[in-house]
Structures are given as C-alpha cells and as structure tokens.
Amino acid sequence: MTTATRLGRPVTGVLFDLDDTLFDHRGAVDRGLRAWLSGLGLDGILEEHVERWFALETFHHERFQRGEISHVDQRRARIRAFLHGWDLADDAVADDTFAGYLACYRAAWSAFADAAAALEQALAAGLRVGILTNGEQSIQETKVRRTGLATYDVPVFASSSLPAAKPDPRAFRTACADLGVDPGGVVMVGDSLRHDVEGARAAGMSGVLIDRTGRYRDDEVQGVDRIRSLAELGW
Structure with a gap:
C-alpha cells in the first residue's frame, strides 16, 4: 500500500x-428552497426563511442520527415546524408538501x-x-x-x-x-x-x-x- x-x-x-x-448541500438547499418558496408565494422574507430552514434541518436530522425518529419522520417534523400555520397533521399531506421542496432541492444538486x-x-x-x-x-x-x-x-x-x-x-x-x-x-x-x-x-x-x-x-x-x-x- x-x-x-x-x-x-x-x-x-x-x-x-x-x-x-x-x-x-448548503448551496443546493439555498437555491432549492428559494425556488420552492417562490412557487408558494412565500418569497417576501427569503433570508429569514432560509436560516430557519437550516436550523430545523440541523435539529431534526440530528434526532434521526441519534435514532430518536425515522428519516421520514424527521422530514415531517421539519415541514410541520417550518409551515406551522398550515394543516399538515395528515402524514400524506405533510409528505406531499415536503416533496415539493425536495424536487427543487434535487434539481439544484x-x-x-x-x-x-x-x-x-x-x-x-x-x-x-x-x-x-x-x-x-x-x-x-x-x-x-x-x-x-x-x-x-x-x-x-x-x-x-x-x-x-x-x-x-x-x-x-x-x-x-x-x-x-x-x-x-x-x-x-x-x-x-x-x-x-x-x-x-x-x-x-x-x-x-x-x-x-x-x-x-x-x-x-x-x-x-x-x-x-x-x-x-x-x-
């Protein structure tokens, strides 16, 4: 060797x-999140949204790493906390909403x-x-x-x-x-x-x-x- x-x-x-x-990763999240939020009509305070998304991602992903929740559940927890005023109690709705962000994120990889x-x-x-x-x-x-x-x-x-x-x-x-x-x-x-x-x-x-x-x-x-x-x- x-x-x-x-x-x-x-x-x-x-x-x-x-x-x-x-x-x-951070660049893809930033670009993907901005595109997704713009499509939702939530692009008025982008910087605040982006930083809050990163904070939630860090918190809930570390819960997943510690084995406290599944990978799917950490996504649901993040989207529910991020869009806290939305009706995302149903898992299928939460998953579908997260999928919108995920598509934008993956497009920016x-x-x-x-x-x-x-x-x-x-x-x-x-x-x-x-x-x-x-x-x-x-x-x-x-x-x-x-x-x-x-x-x-x-x-x-x-x-x-x-x-x-x-x-x-x-x-x-x-x-x-x-x-x-x-x-x-x-x-x-x-x-x-x-x-x-x-x-x-x-x-x-x-x-x-x-x-x-x-x-x-x-x-x-x-x-x-x-x-x-x-x-x-x-x-």
Whole structure:
C-alpha cells in the first residue's frame, strides 16, 4: 500500500465527508428552497426563511442520527415546524408538501468544483479512499451518482448502514476496517469541527477541517489542520 504524508505524518487512507465537503448541500438547499418558496408565494422574507430552514434541518436530522425518529419522520417534523400555520397533521399531506421542496432541492444538486480532482488526486497517490457521511445510505449514494462522483468508484459509508453516526468513533473505525486500513494512518476531511475533526481524533485518526467560507473563528480551531479548498490537501 502506498503511503503519502500530511503535515509530516504518514497517510495510507482518506475519508471524505459528503455534504458541504464534496457535495454543495448548503448551496443546493439555498437555491432549492428559494425556488420552492417562490412557487408558494412565500418569497417576501427569503433570508429569514432560509436560516430557519437550516436550523430545523440541523435539529431534526440530528434526532434521526441519534435514532430518536425515522428519516421520514424527521422530514415531517421539519415541514410541520417550518409551515406551522398550515394543516399538515395528515402524514400524506405533510409528505406531499415536503416533496415539493425536495424536487427543487434535487434539481439544484451539484458537487463542488474541487471535489472530483480531490478524489482523483487521492486515488492517484495510492491511498485507500472512502466517503463517510451522516445520512440515509440510498440518498447519499444517489447524490454521489447524480453529481458524477461515482465515476471514481469510491465506497460510500452512510450512518444509516453503520453502527453509529459521526462523531461516534465506531463510524470511523467501521469505515477504516472496510477499507482495510489502520485508523492511525487515515485522514478524515470534513466541514464539521465536531462531527469530522473531533470525531476522527477520538477514533485515533487525523482530521482536516475544510472551512470554505470562514465559518470558524481562529480561536475555535487552534491546532486544527484547516484548509479553504480541497486543492490544498496536496498528498
């Protein structure tokens, strides 16, 4: 197995997060939500709507990751909270309403411009490469396929098919075992300090934080390997 280096440390494998690391989830949500709200005649205060949607998505998706509710139920909870004045008590109505947003979101799917090159570079360096993501396996695989990233034939490890979700060390160790690499030689690249970097460290791995928009303050990431583009990985 080929060994590369990162900050002088030997690297035999790399795990990439998917949403907001390889796949532009936030951009797709923003574009899709705006199109959907415009169709509903609710585009008067878009910025407020968009931020509230993201807050509800984070809250209820983490409930799903903890096993408190199903993936379908977290969608119903989000749409009911978002459109709290609407009559969405019936599950079928809630599902149909959410489907309107989902169609707009999926139409806006795209990978980041540096994503394909990052996968190609890691594979060319001889590293074992995988995608480790919190989410439903079939949905995350569809994102990879629809954005062209499946071309690289990289395995997708989604939390719905793992013993636990990130940042639980079991998620990282299971992915490493399936790749056939020791966690000590694997780097996790992701946009979340808690889920990706701190989770990876707890599993005995290295973590690289991709902070494309300067989301984190310098004092929050002292001692963290932070990059602004996947092109900075440079194996």
